[in-house]
Amino acid sequence: MIREITSSTNPQIKHLRALSSSKKARQESDTFIIEGWRGIQTLLDHKSPYYNIEQLVISKDWNKPLPQTIDTLVLPAHVFEKISDVRNAQGILAVVSPIEMEHTLPTTGKFLLLDNLRDPGNLGTLIRSAVGSGFDGVLLYGDCVEPFNPKVIRSTMGTFAFSKVWNITPPELFQTLENGFDLCVTTGLDGENLYDAAFSDKTILVIGSEAHGVSEELSERATKKITIPLQPECESLNAAIAGSICMFHMQNSHR
């Protein structure tokens, strides 16, 4: 179904704008927005096990073919720009909803746990690296940035559609540890050298917040501490870089 709206005061336009800018609007409607052709194309080409496209929204001058089975809204360019979150809008966005899933705890596999990670670009990049390296999921612990924030979605470059990302509470995490998972924290000092360490097939890798590192409660529960060896002139690495280095090493070393 293709419909056209021309007025920027139409309630649907207001709703789309709210989805772009407001976490509350996303939570209440259980939908979020993905903007840009590359990510949307990924979702159209490869059926995602975790998300559905509810609606496509395009600018009037959009000229690439789109599937006719998806509800599509056509807007004048100036109205499209009002709901777009990016500077040079390509003229396409999609309203996406998560598929209802049973929320289960990990029983085996390698998971990335982000401890109060605040930066949207870091979260998106880490989701992309987790999918790329073959990690089994991303756990959000504490007060992390919301994963459906448009900047997060954009920096995943379409990979969010293939990634299990969920919030984990302290009791859930500690129950998981009782199931035999290693809690492996990354620390700037006094951990085992990443390149000397061996990793269990049941590992939760913890990356701390940009400002404060790994929180004390997780450090105390850690069964393993690792350190990426750094030259003295460099105090620390960016959180997304550190997490990606660890994930790719853990998946590809000792082969």
Place this chain on the structure above:
Amino acid sequence: MIREITSSTNPQIKHLRALSSSKKARQESDTFIIEGWRGIQTLLDHKSPYYNIEQLVISKDWNKPLPQTIDTLVLPAHVFEKISDVRNAQGILAVVSPIEMEHTLPTTGKFLLLDNLRDPGNLGTLIRSAVGSGFDGVLLYGDCVEPFNPKVIRSTMGTFAFSKVWNITPPELFQTLENGFDLCVTTGLDGENLYDAAFSDKTILVIGSEAHGVSEELSERATKKITIPLQPECESLNAAIAGSICMFHMQNSHR
């Protein structure tokens, strides 16, 4: 020497603002700006072999001790904000100049070559990872983002002060290759698996631009092609992530 300026129309204020916003102003004066306490503290604590602090500029409410040997300019908070490049300015910036150095080509060591890299955050993060991993320098090839752009400097988190970064022309690069360097390009497809590869002590690692990857002229000259193994759901990695994974692996594997 401590001086105070109160008017935002003072020519010195205009000059500082230009250093923040204009590449031309930075090139003409051969100085640039570093903003934020963390980076400046690094420069004050550890003498940089490559850069001098010419001047400190602080907001009137700055209250941490500073060395009295450096020319210091004190500004009212509202004037400081006018020259600041960040949202929540901390109230300190430094004007920095490069130390005159002989511009020599690498004779041995591991170097990162960035091929038309455009994103300031990626360049800054890659400089940080190059210093952290112990790479010997960063070569800028083609039309890369200017390394003295404030966003680049900020994302290096102070490590630019310990990093050799220079522009390399095609003839200089090709002469370096004649000196026995491997030109090792990273590619999404059909390269040798990074984790199976061995690396020479004379290697130039090439990371391509965000939009177009490694340019054809460098691909043709490559003596080695490597690929980071990726799951099919993830087409590529962020340039800063890919470069950092390769550098840390090359420096720490096979020990």
